[in-house]
Every structure is written in structure tokens, then in C-alpha cells.
Amino acid sequence: MKKSLFLFLVGSILPAMAQENIFPNPEPIKTISAEHYRSLPGTDKTGETTPFIPAHFGVYLEKGTKAKWGFTKDEKYGGGGSCFFRYLPDDPGDGKKWRYNMLILGNDNRFRGSNAFRIKPNTDYVYSYYIKGNLDMIDPLLIFWPEEKADDSRARIDTRKGLNRRIPLSETWRRHSGYFRTPDNAGYMALALSPSLGKPRDAFWIAQIKVAEIPAVIKRETASRKFSVGVYNVKGKENIQHWLKQKKIPYELVNTLKNESINKYNILFLPDLKKLNPADAGNLDMGIPPMDFASALLNFVDGGGTLIMDRGVLGFHSVFETSMLTSDDSGLMSGRLSRGKLAAYDFSGTEPKTLEQFVRLAEKTTMYVVPPELTDATLGDQYLRRSIGISSQEKARRKKELIDAARLPAPHFDEKIIWCDSTYLKNDAQVATLMENCRKLGFTKVLFQANQGYFLFYKSRHFPDSEMIWRKRYNFDVLKSAAEHAEKNGLKFSVYIAGFKQFFPAPGIDPEITAADRVLLDSGAVTMKHFTDRTEKELYGVRWMCPGSPSNQQRLRMVCKEIIEQFKPDEIVFDFVRYSLGYEVPCVCDRCLKAKAAFAAAHLKIAPAELDREFARSEITALYSNLIAECKKLSPKVLTGCYTMSSTETPWVLALPFDRHYKYVSTRLSPETPMSDVRDLTIKFQKLFREHAPKVQFIPMLSSYDFKSGERLYAECAHLSSVLNELKMPKVMLYYTYATLCSDRVVQEKVNPEIAPGLSRALGGAWK
Ligand SMILES: [Zn+2]
Numbered sequence: 004m005k006k007s008l009f010l011f012l013v014g015s016i017l018p019a020m021a022q023e024n025i026f027p028n029p030e031p032i033k034t035i036s037a038e039h040y041r042s043l044p045g046t047d048k049t050g051e052t053t054p055f056i057p058a059h060f061g062v063y064l065e066k067g068t069k070a071k072w073g074f075t076k077d078e079k080y081g082g083g084g085s086c087f088f089r090y091l092p093d094d095p096g097d098g099k100k101w102r103y104n105m106l107i108l109g110n111d112n113r114f115r116g117s118n119a120f121r122i123k124p125n126t127d128y129v130y131s132y133y134i135k136g137n138l139d140m141i142d143p144l145l146i147f148w149p150e151e152k153a154d155d156s157r158a159r160i161d162t163r164k165g166l167n168r169r170i171p172l173s174e175t176w177r178r179h180s181g182y183f184r185t186p187d188n189a190g191y192m193a194l195a196l197s198p199s200l201g202k203p204r205d206a207f208w209i210a211q212i213k214v215a216e217i218p219a220v221i222k223r224e225t226a227s228r229k230f231s232v233g234v235y236n237v238k239g240k241e242n243i244q245h246w247l248k249q250k251k252i253p254y255e256l257v258n259t260l261k262n263e264s265i266n267k268y269n270i271l272f273l274p275d276l277k278k279l280n281p282a283d284a285g286n287l288d289m290g291i292p293p294m295d296f297a298s299a300l301l302n303f304v305d306g307g308g309t310l311i312m313d314r315g316v317l318g319f320h321s322v323f324e325t326s327m328l329t330s331d332d333s334g335l336m337s338g339r340l341s342r343g344k345l346a347a348y349d350f351s352g353t354e355p356k357t358l359e360q361f362v363r364l365a366e367k368t369t370m371y372v373v374p375p376e377l378t379d380a381t382l383g384d385q386y387l388r389r390s391i392g393i394s395s396q397e398k399a400r401r402k403k404e405l406i407d408a409a410r411l412p413a414p415h416f417d418e419k420i421i422w423c424d425s426t427y428l429k430n431d432a433q434v435a436t437l438m439e440n441c442r443k444l445g446f447t448k449v450l451f452q453a454n455q456g457y458f459l460f461y462k463s464r465h466f467p468d469s470e471m472i473w474r475k476r477y478n479f480d481v482l483k484s485a486a487e488h489a490e491k492n493g494l495k496f497s498v499y500i501a502g503f504k505q506f507f508p509a510p511g512i513d514p515e516i517t518a519a520d521r522v523l524l525d526s527g528a529v530t531m532k533h534f535t536d537r538t539e540k541e542l543y544g545v546r547w548m549c550p551g552s553p554s555n556q557q558r559l560r561m562v563c564k565e566i567i568e569q570f571k572p573d574e575i576v577f578d579f580v581r582y583s584l585g586y587e588v589p590c591v592c593d594r595c596l597k598a599k600a601a602f603a604a605a606h607l608k609i610a611p612a613e614l615d616r617e618f619a620r621s622e623i624t625a626l627y628s629n630l631i632a633e634c635k636k637l638s639p640k641v642l643t644g645c646y647t648m649s650s651t652e653t654p655w656v657l658a659l660p661f662d663r664h665y666k667y668v669s670t671r672l673s674p675e676t677p678m679s680d681v682r683d684l685t686i687k688f689q690k691l692f693r694e695h696a697p698k699v700q701f702i703p704m705l706s707s708y709d710f711k712s713g714e715r716l717y718a719e720c721a722h723l724s725s726v727l728n729e730l731k732m733p734k735v736m737l738y739y740t741y742a743t744l745c746s747d748r749v750v751q752e753k754v755n756p757e758i759a760p761g762l763s764r765a766l767g768g769a770w771k
Contacts, residue, residue, distance in 0.1 A: 026109060026130075026214045027120050030082030031057035034074050045112040057086045059120070061111035063195070065103040069094040072106060080133040080176045080210040088198060089206035101199055105144065108132070108212055110193035114156035116148030119191035120214070124150070127217040129376040130194060131180035136172040136207025139400075142197040143170070145183055150190030160186055169199075171673065172207055178298070180379040182217060217377055223266075223306065223370035231269040231366045233257040239274030239313055239350055246354050252362060260296045262375055265303050270365050273300075273312045274350050302378040304343035309365035311358075313350040329426050332477070333357045341382055342371060401715075404678040408718030411725050418447055419766050420702075420737040422499070425452035425460040425481040427742060431488075434481070437741060438488035440754050444744070445768025448495035450576060450737065451485045453566055455501065457509030457548070461569065465561050468510060486570045497574035497642075498566055502559060503548040504579045507539055513552035515583055516592040547583040551595045551622050560633060567637045574642035575634055576665065580627060581647075586656050587616040598622070620655045627659050644702070658696040665737055668703040669719050672711065681705070681722040689730050702735050703727075707743035713761020720765035 034055040040046055047062045053073025062072055069091040076084040088106045090096075110119035122128065134141065145162050152158035166181050185192065194214070198207055225231070232247065232254035234240050240256070247254050257264050257271070265271050276296075304310050314336075328336035328347060333355035337346035344365065348355050421441050428434055441449055453460055459469050461482035482498065489496040503515065514534040516524065523529045537546065548555045563575060582588050589595055599618045603609065609617050631643045644663035647656055657664065668684040670676055685703050692701045705719050720736070727734050744762070746753045754770075763770030 024213045024215055025120060025122065026212045028057055028059045029212045030084070030210060031060065031074070031086055031212070032083040033058040037073070040111060043111060045115050047113060051091065057084075059109055059111060059118070060086050061107040061113060062088070063103070063105045063107060063113050067095055068102055068104050070104065075208070078135070078208040078210075080135075082210055085208040085210040087206055087208045090201050090203055092203040094200075094203055096200065096202065101142070101197065103197070105195040105197050106207075106209070107146075108194040108196065108209070109214075110146070110191075114146070114159055115154045116146070116159060116191040116193065117153040119146070119148060119153070119193045122147075122185050122189060122192045122214075123216075124185050124187055124189045126185050127182060128185065128214055129180060129182045129217050129374075129380045130212075130214045131178055131376060131379055132194075132209055132212040133176045133178050134172060134196075134207060134209050135174060135176045136198075136205070137174060138172055138198045138201040138205045138207050140169045140171055140199040141179075141207065142168055142199070143179075143181065144195040144197060146193045146195055147186055147189040148191040149188045153191050160189070162186075176210075178211075178379060178383075180376065180383060182377070182380040213376070215376060218374045220371050220373050220377070223372045225267075225269070225370060228267050229253075230255045232272070232362070233265060233268040233270070234272040235260065235274060237275045239315075240272070242350050242354075243272045243274065246358075250359055250362075252359075260299050262299045262302055265299060266306060266308070266372075268303075268308065269368060269370060270309045270311065270362055271300075271303060273310060273316055275313065276316050298375060298379050298383045301340075301382045302373060302375045304345065305341045305371075305378040305382055306373045307342040307368050307370040309344040309346065309361075309368070311361075312345070312347045314347050315350075316347065331355075331357055332429060335361060337361065342373075343368075400677075401672070405714055405718050408678065408721050411721040414717070414720040414724035414765050416720075416724060416727075416734045416736050416766065418495075418733075418735040419445060420448040420450050420497070420735070421446045421741055422450045422704075422737060422739040423452065423485075423741040425485075426455060428479075428481055428484075429477050430479055431484045434484040435488050438485070438492045438494060440744075441741065442492040442494055443768055443770045444754070444759065444763050445766025445770075446494065446738070448497060448573065449485065449489050450497045450499050450574070451482060453482060453498040453500045454562065456503075456505040456507060457512055458507060459562065461566070463562070463565055465565060466558070482566070482570055486572075495573040496570065497572045497576065498570065499576040499578050499646075500559070500562065500566075501578045502580060503550045503555065504583075505542055505546045505548050508537060508542065509548075511554075512558075513549045513555055513592065513594070515547035515549045515590040516595075517584060518588075518591060521591045547579075547590075549590045549592050549595060550582060550626060551590055551598060552592070556626060560630060563630060563634055564637060567634060567641060571638065572641065574644055574663070576644035576646060576663075577627065577630075577661070578646050580623065580645045580656070580659065582619065586623065586653055587619045589615055589619040589622060595622075616653075620653075624655065624659060627661070631660055646704075654691075654695040657692055657699065661699065663700045663702050664692065664696075665702045665704050667706055667739075668723065669705045670708045672709040672715075678718060678722060681719050682726045685723065685726045685732075686730065689732060700733060700735075702733075702737055704737045704739055706739040710743075711758070713758045713764070715761070716758065717761040717765040720762075 035058045037052045037054055037056055040052070040056055041048055047064055050062050050064050051071040053075065056073040064070060070088060071091055072086070072088040074084055075087050078085050078087065086106065107113065110116060112118050143163070143166050145166065147160045147162070149158050165183055170179055196209070230253050232252055234243055234254050234256055236256040236258050300310060328338040328345060330336045334352070335346060335348045335355040335357050337344060346361060348358070423437065428437070438449065457469050459466065462480045463469060486496045505512070514537070516534065520534060524531070566572060566575065582590055589599065599614065602618050602621060603614055606617065634641050634643055642663060643661045644665060645659060645661045646665045666688050668681050668688070688701050688703070692699050703723055705716070705723065707716070723736055724734065744754050744758050746755045759770045762768070
């Protein structure tokens with residue numbers, strides 16, 4: 004349900020182009036006199052400016068705005084100066100969050116485009132700029148003008164489509180980037196930045212603006228390279244060197260983390276990040292934005308590199324998310340990101356048994372040259388939002404949220420469910436500790452992972468070949484142990500099943516075929532065998548079993564039956580109740596295509612454009628309706644539930660006949676997800692369900708996608724409890740996940756002391 008990190012880029016199909024900056028005054032160093040600017044037709048005459056302003060820049064100020072803007076040498080990133088925008092003391096200030104104010108980059112004439120810079124129509128571009136400021140946020144906007152109507156302000160196209168919105172600012176220079184495709188017929192463009200309102204004198208500065216066509220991703224030549232392994236030359240490297248020497252794996256010490264230093268290797272060992280060499284681009288203490296070294300590391304992984312970090316580095320939540328790494332029994336945690344891999348273990352401890360094999364495999368992977376701009380605009384953008392250097396306003400806002408929430412009545416819930424992943428658990432003792440912790444924290448029910456794709460976390464009578472790798476390795480039946488310990492601790496036991504997502508190669512399943520796969524199949528480039536025999540690498544995170552396949556469905560039915568009979572769960576929750584590409588993009592394997600043709604013949608009124616959606620709806624609804632009925636037949640009391648994504652659902656998905664539908668009402672800590680979301684989203688979803696599926700019980704989920712303290716979780720629970728009361732909804736909540744409560748988010752034994760007391764207070768627990 005998570006792992007949004009696994010971005011699969013379209014880079015390899017992008018056209019090969021030069022990556023030349025087409026922005027006319029990037030640094031910005033060229034200036035024109037303010038007098039000259041004012042004499043130009045159509046420019047904004049209301050704002051105060053410096054005597055010289057950067058050429059090709061302009062503003063649009065909403066009536067009443069008092070602001071000053073222009074060129075300054077006092078604040079710069081690399082170049083000769085920057086363009087700034089500052090609210091003046093007599094600005095009317097707050098009252099609303101935004102006014103229609105903009106600093107326009109690349110055009111001085113507000114909404115007429117003949118002075119804007121030239122672009123090609125129907126072309127992919129990337130943009131980036133460095134920005135700092137003590138305003139809360141910036142909202143980017145792209146403005147395009149048609150080739151023939153550059154001077155027609157009404158012919159322009161304003162769009163925020165695909166852009167990240169409301170990006171927080173900090174007092175450190177940081178790079179923001181994004182990518183876009185130009186519309187048909189577009190000949191000119193400008194990039195506008197709308198600042199949120201601020202206090203008098205709040206300002207932002209911008210420099211090093213780049214707009215370039217997105218170049219192609221190409222294979223990297225590694226033939227001339229001497230070593231495939233690099234070790235970052237900082238403290239903590241000694242054990243790695245010792246070990247590499249023992250295994251006769253040649254390596255080189257790397258003195259900086261710049262792209263050009265690290266991109267020649269397949270594998271990079273990273274003992275530490277907190278002590279960057281002065282030569283590195285990036286260290287907050289040195290006033291250089293951390294995005295620089297982070298983007299170099301991300302670019303390395305984006306190009307297929309394997310980054311092996313010390314576990315200590317994982318404290319760097321700003322750079323990598325630990326929850327994406329799964330652990331093997333020798334202590335090596337690994338996961339995929341884009342074309343490459345991330346791994347981590349304790350460099351000071353003993354060497355994990357599986358590390359050598361891991362390195363040998365990584366040595367052979369194909370490497371790509373990915374333009375750093377592309378990495379920044381895709382992978383980098385996600386990390387930008389992690390809170391490296393939160394602005395003081397943002398800190399104040401969060402503090403205020405906590406204080407406000409503390410005034411609410413103490414939270415109360417009748418049922419408190421916690422989502423637990425089985426992949427982390429290796430023995431009965433760990434499960435025992437987990438259950439005890441959950442009870443002490445005040446949870447009343449555990450929701451345990453039953454499968455990972457084809458593989459099962461329990462000993463199956465029907466599918467002995469699908470025992471989880473974990474189970475084979477540890478000879479340990481996770482669900483059996485979990486059900487027993489749940490009972491001992493007075494916790495209700497329930498399971499979740501991830502329908503058709505496939506993580507590992509599995510014998511005999513029918514794979515889902517996507518439209519892209521279909522093209523390959525029809526061209527004769529591959530046969531079905533290619534899809535049934537996919538390796539773990541080819542499968543990870545994206546691949547599905549065909550949800551329409553009768554044998555896949557039968558298998559899922561049998562798994563539900565076994566689970567109900569063996570563990571008598573209170574509830575079965577289904578995750579990934581959809582196809583790999585969403586709810587309405589059906590599989591196009593031979594069987595599904597045939598079924599779709601039959602469906603079309605039986606429903607002649609459905610327009611061809613609606614066919615996929617209607618067919619998907621019919622298939623998914625039939626599958627889960629039958630499954631629910633069978634579960635109820637086996638155990639009339641068993642509850643059925645499903646998790647669906649919060650923003651992409653269609654009304655028919657809401658109406659799937661589960662007893663319960665789970666949806667997030669809290670995820671991250673970013674400014675665009677304020678704590679008031681807990682309340683607002685609960686109201687929004689409850690209303691949607693009442694409208695489309697009055698019988699379904701909507702259960703709100705809280706999560707810690709970003710680290711959340713106990714105090715924060717208490718506040719979220721207080722908001723949730725009060726809105727549940729207000730809406731007269733059942734007092735039920737689900738927290739995702741147990742892993743995020745643990746100190747290192749991986750070893751599931753020690754609950755983080757910064758979380759436990761607050762959460763326990765919120766849930767009426769007995770944590771000491
Ligand atoms: Zn299919």
C-alpha cells in the first residue's frame with residue numbers, strides 16, 4: 004500500500020536532446036534600469052523595485068499588495084546575485100493565505116508573452132531554480148503562449164498540471180525542480196512563482212534558474228573503468244576496507260560525493276553522511292543545501308547504482324526512507340529505488356553473510372547515465388519535501404497545531420487497530436514482544452500480514468510450495484504465532500491479504516499483462532514465458548498476477564478459507580483491490596481480452612471509450628463480492644474490509660460490498676497536509692461513503708509516513724476522536740504501521756521512547 008518511492012521513470016523512452024539552458028537570464032546577472040522597465044508597455048507599475056532589476060523578470064501584484072522586488076547582490080547562490088521579492092511593512096498582511104501575487108521568471112510583461120522565452124511545442128522540459136526565503140511557501144505556475152498569439156493575454160495557458168504545489172521554503176538555499184510537457188502550438192513560456200502571504204519584510208530570493216529539454220537516458224560505458232566499487236572516504240570505512248580486501252573485491256576510496264566522482268561505480272559504500280568532506284557539494288553547516296549531495300546519491304541510484312549505507316546513515320530520514328528496506332536474516336536490509344538498489348547494515352558489526360553475493364550481483368548490473376536534472380525533478384522532488392531545514396514559520400505552525408489540539412477533549416476509541424507487517428518478523432519471541440507492546444500502547448486489535456504476493460506467512464496445507472522464504476528460513480509460522488500471542492494479550496486478531504501484487508517469482512501463476520507488455524507480446528519480441536518466468540528484479544513492486552485469472556482467483560479463495568479455518572480472524576482486510584495500474588485499467592492477457600469482448604457483446608450500450616472502466620468495475624466487483632460472500636459463509640461473524648487509495652478512487656470502488664473501508668486521514672507532516680486534514684478528510688470521506696455506499700463503515704487511518712512524535716500522534720487522535728463523535732461514527736481507528744513506532748523502524752522490538760508515552764495516552768494504554 005505504500006512504497007510510493009518506487010518511481011518508474013519514463014526516461015528511457017524520452018527523445019535524445021541537448022540539455023542546454025534556454026532560460027535567458029539564469030544567474031540572474033543581466034539587469035535593466037527600473038526606469039526602462041516601467042517604460043515598457045504592460046509592465047507592473049504598482050510594485051516598488053530596486054533601481055536595477057534583473058532582465059526578463061516581472062511581477063504581477065494583486066491590488067493592495069505592497070511589495071518590493073528586484074536585483075540584489077547581498078543574497079546569491081553561486082552567481083552574481085539574485086532576484087528577490089519582499090512584502091513591505093504597509094502590506095495589508097494576513098487574513099487570507101494567498102493573494103494573486105507572482106514573481107514572473109522569463110517575462111517582464113505580465114500576461115503578454117512576446118518577451119517570454121522560446122520553447123518548442125509538445126516537448127518535455129525540466130526546470131530548476133535555487134530558492135531561499137522566510138515566507139511559508141511558494142506555488143509555481145507555468146504560463147504558455149501560442150506561437151502566433153504571443154501578445155494575446157487571453158490566448159495564454161496557465162497551468163499547474165503535474166507540478167508540485169505549495170512548496171515550503173527554508174532559510175537555506177535549496178533547489179526546486181519539476182518537469183512538464185509543453186502544449187500543442189506553444190511558442191513562448193514563463194515560469195511564475197506565487198508566494199504565500201507573510202509578515203512585513205518576509206521575502207524570498209531566487210537564482211540559478213534553468214529550463215532545458217529533458218535529455219535521453221543512455222547506457223553507461225563501463226569498459227574503461229578500473230573499479231566497480233567505491234568506498235566513501237570518511238570515518239567508519241575501516242571495516243568495509245578490511246572485508247573487501249578479504250573477499251578480494253577491488254575498490255577505490257572516493258573523496259567526494261559529487262556526481263562525477265561516484266557515477267563511475269556500480270556500488271558505493273557510504274559509512275557516514277553526517278561528516279561530509281569539505282569538497283562535497285552539500286552540508287548545512289557550511290551553508291550549502293543538503294539537496295546537492297542527496298541529489299548526487301539519488302542520481303547514482305537512479306542510474307542503476309547500488310548504494311550500501313551504514314545503518315547509522317538511516318537516521319537520515321531526509322534522504323532515505325527506512326521502511327522501504329526489508330531485512331534478511333544476516334542483517335542486510337535492501338530495497339529498490341528507480342533503476343538501482345539501496346542497502347544498509349551495521350558497518351561496525353559483523354559482516355552479513357549475504358553481502359558478498361549482493362555485491363557480486365550488483366557488480367554486473369547495467370548502468371545508465373541519467374541527467375541529474377531528470378533525477379532532481381523526479382526522485383529528488385520527493386526528498387525535497389522531507390524536512391531538511393524546516394522554516395521557522397513551519398515550526399511555529401506545527402507547534403500551534405499541537406497546542407490547539409491539546410485543548411480538545413481526551414481521545415476515546417472503542418476499537419484501536421494496528422497494521423503489522425510480517426516481513427520483519429523472524430521468530431516467536433519477536434512476535435511475543437510485538438503483541439505485548441501493542442497491548443501496552445492501548446491497541447485492541449492487530450491486523451497482520453498474511454501474504455506477500457504468492458507467498459504466505461503461514462503453513463498452508465493447500466499450497467506447500469508457497470511458503471514464505473521467511474518461513475522456510477526461520478521455520479516459523481508467523482500467523483500461528485501472532486494469533487496465539489494476540490490471544491494471550493487479549494488482542495483481537497485479524498489479517499490483511501494483498502490480493503494480486505506479486506513480489507517474488509512464483510510457479511504456475513497467471514501474470515497480469517499491461518498494455519506495454521501487450522505491445523511486446525504482439526510484436527513477437529517476447530512470449531508469455533517471458534512474463535511467467537520473470538526474475539525477482541523484474542517483478543519488484545510493479546508486477547501483478549492477473550486478477551481475472553480463474554486459477555489465481557481460486558487460489559485467493561483457498562487462502563481466505565484456510566486462514567478463516569486455521570486462525571478464526573475477527574476480520575480479513577484486502578489490500579491492492581485493483582489492477583497494477585489502478586482501478587480502471589484492466590489486464591490485457593488473452594483471457595481478460597476474451598472476457599472483455601464477451602462483456603462488450605453483452606452490454607452493447609457501453610461506449611467503446613467506457614469499456615475498459617466498465618469491464619474493470621464488473622470484474623473487480625464480481626471477484627470481491629463473491630469472495631466476501633464465501634468468507635461470510637465460512638464464518639458468518641467475520642468482518643471484511645479493504646484499503647483503497649485516498650485520492651484516486653471512483654465511486655464504484657467505495658461501493659464494493661466490504662463491511663469496512665479504510666482510508667488515510669493523516670500521512671505526512673508537510674505544510675500541505677496540516678493536522679486539520681484529520682478532521683477535514685474524515686468529514687469528506689464519510690460524506691462520500693454516505694452518498695455512494697451507505698452500508699459501508701468508513702474507518703479512518705492515521706499513519707507516520709514521516710516521523711511523528713507521541714505528542715503529535717496524541718494530537719491527531721484527539722482530532723480524530725472529536726470528529727468521530729461529532730459525526731456519530733463508530734469510535735474505530737487504524738494506525739499504520741507497527742514498524743513506524745519502532746526505534747529503527749526495522750527491528751521490531753524496541754518502541755521509540757519519543758512515541759510510546761504520547762500514543763499510549765491517546766489510546767488509553769498502560770505504557771510505562
Ligand atoms: Zn488477465
